[in-house]
Amino acid sequence: MNNNFPLYIPSKKRLTAFLFFMLIRTCFGQVPNSYFLPQNISYDPKIPTPQQYLGYQVGDWHIQHEQLMGYMKKVAELSDRVELSEYGRSYENRQLLLLTISSPKNLANADKIKADHHKLVEPDKSSSLDTKNMPIVVWMGYSVHGNEASGTNASVLALYYLAAAQGAEIDSILNESVILLDPRINPDGGERFSSWVNANKSVNMVSDPNSRELNEMWPGGRYNHYWFDLNRDWLYTQHPESKGRIQKFHEWKPNILTDHHEMGPNSSFFFQPGIPARTHPLTPKKNIDLTEVIGKFHAAALDKIGSLYFTKEGYDDFYYGKGSTFPDVQGSIGILFEQASSRGHLQETQNGNMSFAFTVRNQFVTTLSTLRAAKAMRQDLLDYQRSFYQEKSTSATKAYVFGGGTDKVKVWEMINILRQHEIDVFNVSKDETLDGKTFKKGEAFVVPLSQPQYRLVQGIFEKRTTFEDSLFYDISAWSMPHCFNVPYSEAKIALALGDKLTKNEFPKGKIIGNTTYGYVFEWDSYFAPRAAYELQKKGYKLKVATEPFTGVFEGGTKAFSYGTVEITVGSNQQADFVALKTLLQTLAERDGIDFYALQTGLTPSGIDLGSSYFAPMRQPKVLMLTGTGVNPNDAGEIWHLLDTRVNIPLSMSDITQVNRMSLEKYNTLILSSGEYSTLNEEKIKTWVRGGGTLIALTDAVEWASAKGLSPVKIKNIPADTATAKPYALAERYKGAQQTSGAIFQVKLDPTHPIGYGYKDQTLSVFRDNNIYLEKIKDPYNAPLIYTNDPLVSGYITERNKKLMKNTPSVVATAFGAGKVIVMTDNPNFRAFWYGTNKLFLNAIFFGSTILSGVRGGDED
Secondary structure (H helix, E strand, O other): OOOOOOOOOOOHHHHHHHHHHHHHHHHHOOOOHHHOOOOOOOEOOOOOOHHHHHOOOEOOEOOOHHHHHHHHHHHHHHOOOEEEEEEEEOOOOOEEEEEEEOOHHHHHOHHHHHHHHHHHHOHHHHOOOOHHHOOEEEEEEEOOOOOOOHHHHHHHHHHHHHHHEOOHHHHHHHHHEEEEEEOOOOHHHHHHHHHHHHHOOOOOOOOOOOOHHHOOOOOOOOOOOOOOOHHHOOOOOOOHHHHHHHHHHHHHOOOEEEEEEEEOOOOOEEEOOOOHHHEOOOOOHHHHHHHHHHHHHHHHHHHHHOOOOEOOOOOOEOOOOOOOOHHHHOOOEEEEEEEEOOOOOEEEEOOEEEEHHHHHHHHHHHHHHHHHHHHHOHHHHHHHHHHHHHOOOOOOOOEEEEEOOOOHHHHHHHHHHHHHOOOOOEEEOOOEEEOOEEEOOOOEEEEEOOOOOHHHHHHHHOOOOOOOOOOOOOOOOOOHHHHHOOOEEEEOOOOOEEEEOOOOOOOOOOEEOOOOOEEEEOOOOOOHHHHHHHHHHOOOEEEEEOOOEEEEEOOEEEEEOOOOEEEEOOOOHHHHHHHHHHHHHHHHHHHOOOEEEEOOOOOOOEOOOOOOOEEEOOOOOEEEEEOOOEOHHHHHHHHHHHHHHOOOOEEEEEHHHHHHOOOOOOOEEEEOOEOOOOOOHHHHHHHHHOOOEEEEEOHHHHHHHHOOOOOOOEOOOOOOOOOOOOHHHHHHHHHHOOOOOEEEEEEEOOOOHHHOOOOOOEEEEEEOOOOOEOOOOOHHHOOEEEEEEEEEEOOOOHHHHHHHOOOEEEEEEEEOOEEEEEEOOOOOHHHOOHHHHHHHHHHHHHHHHOOOOOOOOOOO
């Protein structure tokens, strides 16, 4: 701890008050408005209190989303201080609202204030701004984790106070501030959670941590509809909740953004800064200094009500994809609040019984302290944001060049993300050769560091393998070109720039040539699996080339590689070809795929179209295990991928249900990360022996190995046998041994079905576990093997790197008539790891073709 900012230890009097307020709900029932709201002021009677509108006091129940939206709309309707806009809809079609709150005069002039404020991030315009007279912009964001509900419920009090409070202090805040209030960032998870705790609440409140109310069912309310942690989606914005929010963020470029969370019930209250050594190096020291000053306002507010708190412990500011860290690379100050959670309405803790109302009050109090800090520090924060964008890059890298390759869809999505963050992207002006790679004009793009968002550009593109601290609250690497596995290079000299991109059209495909014989398409495009499944669903039979060949089409020939897909047409060829061509035209434009119309089945080289080296593709019928023991994040990534990007219906069943149901209708079974000790192994073995494909990822690899379904052996991690160490270092040492999320390089076999669609023989993969496999005896069963020096970006201990090098990442083996494919890495991480989705989808589409035995023609 910094001696100037110690952990707060309350006096006996304050500790008594702290315990009293934690117990107040138990002893006296409904708390009065005075428990939450400042009482030395008056309130506008035309604005209904939350209690008047809801029919209950804040903290008595967990607010439902429709109630929340209703109150927000009612106050906006009645107050001239509040304007309301919808910035998006969740997957479950729930509204995402942003309320703009300020003085009536400021709201009437909001467009000009927004435009002037945005000039702070434009160095060629910001010098002329008079920050002495500019309002500060403060973003209040509540409950990105749906089961961390004190934030959302505090937002109701915040809105009431800002709309109804009277007096000099509130007038000053409203005159000098524009406040953006986002009351519930994750409405689907929030509704799931509030429904649970309300449905299980007793009249006589139960504080027992074992109570059903305090133990929500899997997957819990933390996540959005597809079980994603939206607090990790600020940078890559893969979900509608994030896309809409980030658009508003960049419209306003707030000076402060608060991010209201909860933590374990036996803690107290945390506010940033976190551990200084775990701040991203691209974040200026001035950011930490300003955060500390803001923190003193929080300390004073919590002191006043006798609440325990801590700072500079436990949390970090490293990963720019989190809500409290993303602003730090935008010239803003991100503030993480973590309140000990009651999880329901009352919970026993080591500090006594903690009521939901108590947790809400701490969140509300620090909302007000943020606004007081913003007012007091207004010009300093405005000047800081201006200077942040006036600074220029000192990096030896002058620009990042990317593009080309065989998959234009991934490049297109990269550009979408970059442009959403107001990053300037240019076409290359001419063919460029960098690091032995050629980037062609018309296919490649340049992102120079000579632009206002240079820090964010570096944060997105850079590779980093050295760190001041070896503990990470989240991942340690997220380099975009490696996430997408798109060719790129770092230019050490300034490049001539082509035109700046002002739009980003989807790279539509086309039908090449005409035919009455057959069509093929390559597996390179990101959406090739979606097109394949659509064709299968329509009744077309597909075959995959397990050897290369040269095809003949109108105007010439083309070499096709492993994984090329042949579309087989039925016996009624004339009618079938008319319908097929119409369908292919739609798929070409929708999925960015070129379909080649071949003139003959006889090829100039390689296998012919009628060869048995074209293996039949089985239409996927997929079941994924879910429920208690399964990691919702990893399972949700698979659900999201198959449902929203490949359009494959995914059946999901809990382990207990799988143990008693028939598996006959499925040909693919997925075990995502999780614990499967209760799964009926004999049932699974029988199903795989009968021809099923089992895919086991990360933790589930251990189960497949232990049960003999896969021959892989898990390496034993050696114990620490070094000399005695100080006890105080134990937590840091053990934490540093974890691979919390880093990027590694593997050697890839593109001739193996798992490698179809890839052309390079190296690939970047993501790993966040310490599961390492022994080398296997059969060299043909490991299509992905870590290189001798595998670390690309992020943190890993030397011990773990040694365990990893030259070992398998993926192993595919036969088990009876079926196949078992194990993957130690996560190919679908957080929906933005586009570069390895294909590995996982290949396991689904081509798993049954692996080691398929004797081919036609080998028998008499």
